[in-house]
Amino acid sequence: MATMSDVDAPKDRGGGDETETETSSRDAGRLVYRQKIATRVTHWIWAITLFFMLLSGLQIFMARPDLYIGQQSGFGFDNSILSIGTVQVGGELQGVTTIFGHQFETTGWLGLVPQGDGMARKSFPGWLTIPGYRDLATGRVVHFFFAWVLVATLLVWLIASIANGHLRELVPTWRDLKRLPRDVADHLRLRFRHDGAYNVLQKLSYAGILFVVLPLIVLTGLTMSPGVVAKFPVLLDLFAGRQTARTIHFALMLCLVAFFLVHILMVVLAGPINELRSIITGWYRTAPEKRR
Amino acid sequence: MTRLTLSRRSFLTGAAVASTAPLAGCFDGVASRDSTIRDVLETANSLTYRVQRMLLGSDDLAREYSPSEIRQPQRPNGTTNPGDVDYRQLAADNFASYRLKISGLVEKPAQFSLDELRAMPSRTQITRHDCVEGWSCIAKWTGVPLAALLDEVRPTAPARFVVFDCFDTMENGFAGPIRYYESIDLADARHPQTILAYGLNDQALPVSNGAPLRVRVERQLGYKMAKYIRKIALVDSLSAYGQGNGGYWEDRGYEWFAGI
Numbered sequence: 001m002a003t004m005s006d007v008d009a010p011k012d013r014g015g016g017d018e019t020e021t022e023t024s025s026r027d028a029g030r031l032v033y034r035q036k037i038a039t040r041v042t043h044w045i046w047a048i049t050l051f052f053m054l055l056s057g058l059q060i061f062m063a064r065p066d067l068y069i070g071q072q073s074g075f076g077f078d079n080s081i082l083s084i085g086t087v088q089v090g091g092e093l094q095g096v097t098t099i100f101g102h103q104f105e106t107t108g109w110l111g112l113v114p115q116g117d118g119m120a121r122k123s124f125p126g127w128l129t130i131p132g133y134r135d136l137a138t139g140r141v142v143h144f145f146f147a148w149v150l151v152a153t154l155l156v157w158l159i160a161s162i163a164n165g166h167l168r169e170l171v172p173t174w175r176d177l178k179r180l181p182r183d184v185a186d187h188l189r190l191r192f193r194h195d196g197a198y199n200v201l202q203k204l205s206y207a208g209i210l211f212v213v214l215p216l217i218v219l220t221g222l223t224m225s226p227g228v229v230a231k232f233p234v235l236l237d238l239f240a241g242r243q244t245a246r247t248i249h250f251a252l253m254l255c256l257v258a259f260f261l262v263h264i265l266m267v268v269l270a271g272p273i274n275e276l277r278s279i280i281t282g283w284y285r286t287a288p289e290k291r292r
Numbered sequence: 293m294t295r296l297t298l299s300r301r302s303f304l305t306g307a308a309v310a311s312t313a314p315l316a317g318c319f320d321g322v323a324s325r326d327s328t329i330r331d332v333l334e335t336a337n338s339l340t341y342r343v344q345r346m347l348l349g350s351d352d353l354a355r356e357y358s359p360s361e362i363r364q365p366q367r368p369n370g371t372t373n374p375g376d377v378d379y380r381q382l383a384a385d386n387f388a389s390y391r392l393k394i395s396g397l398v399e400k401p402a403q404f405s406l407d408e409l410r411a412m413p414s415r416t417q418i419t420r421h422d423c424v425e426g427w428s429c430i431a432k433w434t435g436v437p438l439a440a441l442l443d444e445v446r447p448t449a450p451a452r453f454v455v456f457d458c459f460d461t462m463e464n465g466f467a468g469p470i471r472y473y474e475s476i477d478l479a480d481a482r483h484p485q486t487i488l489a490y491g492l493n494d495q496a497l498p499v500s501n502g503a504p505l506r507v508r509v510e511r512q513l514g515y516k517m518a519k520y521i522r523k524i525a526l527v528d529s530l531s532a533y534g535q536g537n538g539g540y541w542e543d544r545g546y547e548w549f550a551g552i
Binding site for chain 2: 071073074077138144147226231236243
């Protein structure tokens with residue numbers, strides 16, 4: 001069904017063979033109404049929400065800067081896979097991050113960080129957390145407020161995107177997947193198509209974030225709630241225990257940060273003015289295949 | 293070599309300090325307890341409470357684990373050895389003269405000795421203790437269901453909360469020592485897994501974990517599960533206790549409802 005609609009969709013004209021290229025190059029420089037209002041509004045709500053959730057989440061993490069595998073945290077045994085702390089080396093304090101048993105010195109960034117005029121034993125520097133100092137209670141208040149905003153925005157986006165056709169644009173089709181190697185090669189050569197349709201790497205990353213990472217980060221978050229898992233104990237089995245869920249929640253956060261960095265990089269490489277205009281006003285200037 | 297390490301470290305530190313300066317603390321205003329922003333943010337917790345009360349019935353139990361999941365002693369947290377004189381005296385004779393007083397909005401105020409509580413029908417459960425800090429620990433708890441005690445004292449119609457007054461002094465305020473206290477609603481108080489525990493992992497509850505009695509509220513976080521319980525009161529409002537937020541940590545910014 002997705003393939004049918006994909007073929008029918010008039011904007012999916014960036015097939016890449018010569019004829020199509022010549023046809024679409026006639027549209028070069030034309031402004032098209034690319035991003036619908038629901039897409040733009042939810043995009044910016046997410047930008048704000050995920051910023052606050054990241055910084056308040058790191059605040060919460062500081063209260064127990066260890067990640068474990070299993071139902072519980074090992075105090076009488078060792079099931080931790082990540083740990084941020086300090087060690088005393090020759091009378092000097094060092095920030096140390098331990099990942100799968102390997103120790104890395106992270107003074108200045110993790111474990112022992114700048115605070116005021118000196119250094120403090122704290123997992124993260126102040127600019128990475130809300131508030132900038134240790135305050136678990138406030139971190140939780142901020143995190144859970146934006147958690148509701150995130151879930152509500154996801155639902156609004158989902159309904160609007162089903163209604164306005166945006167959802168269909170994001171789901172990779174079989175034809176898309178066959179184009180994957182060439183699309184990867186194009187990206188590596190920084191050759192981007194500006195035809196107003198999503199290429200397969202875009203589809204895979206956006207669909208991955210919206211249908212995999214965000215739902216999973218919500219579910220692993222809920223798995224940490226003792227109330228929610230009393231109602232839905234299956235969550236504890238699905239994620240192999242509350243502490244594993246907490247670890248997955250953290251790993252998904254790293255995925256979102258990585259996505260954000262690549263997203264910003266791509267906006268800069270693809271033409272920041274045009275990209276920003278389209279996500280603010282909706283209007284996007286197409287310039288298909290000009291460089292070929 | 294040493295030199296290289298040091299210069300690398302001072303470079304990293306310098307870079308971290310430089311990047312910290314303009315950004316840190318931009319949003320510290322949300323920490324202020326009486327700001328409008330804070331009030332707005334805290335409405336989310338009321339929503340969470342209402343949704344969980346809508347979803348969770350009394351038959352929705354926290355997961356109970358098998359004995360093989362008890363892999364370590366229950367981690368003691370918060371106060372682990374109260375220095376309060378009245379507590380030390382009771383502990384000295386192994387709580388033989390301890391009486392749990394239940395009063396407030398009840399038809400029949402009553403008090404119970406530890407032996408009387410132990411003689412009542414008990415419940416044993418192997419559950420996961422989730423601390424607000426993020427860690428979890430599985431242990432076996434034995435105690436008397438709070439619902440059974442409520443049936444004895446019979447709360448009156450206006451009663452809405454159960455307040456636990458504790459022995460342990462957390463800090464000394466202007467008006468005297470501030471002792472730990474906590475409160476839960478009647479839905480949680482009557483939940484089958486809500487017990488006043490006097491046993492831990494088949495032993496008498498040790499002082500470090502809250503002897504003589506600690507409440508278990510399995511569908512909420514650890515700070516709701518008051519240790520060293522001195523007396524219990526049924527009330528219609530929490531305003532008379534502490535700063536009126538329903539608990540020691542609640543008075544310090546933590547949410548009253550800790551089901552999340």
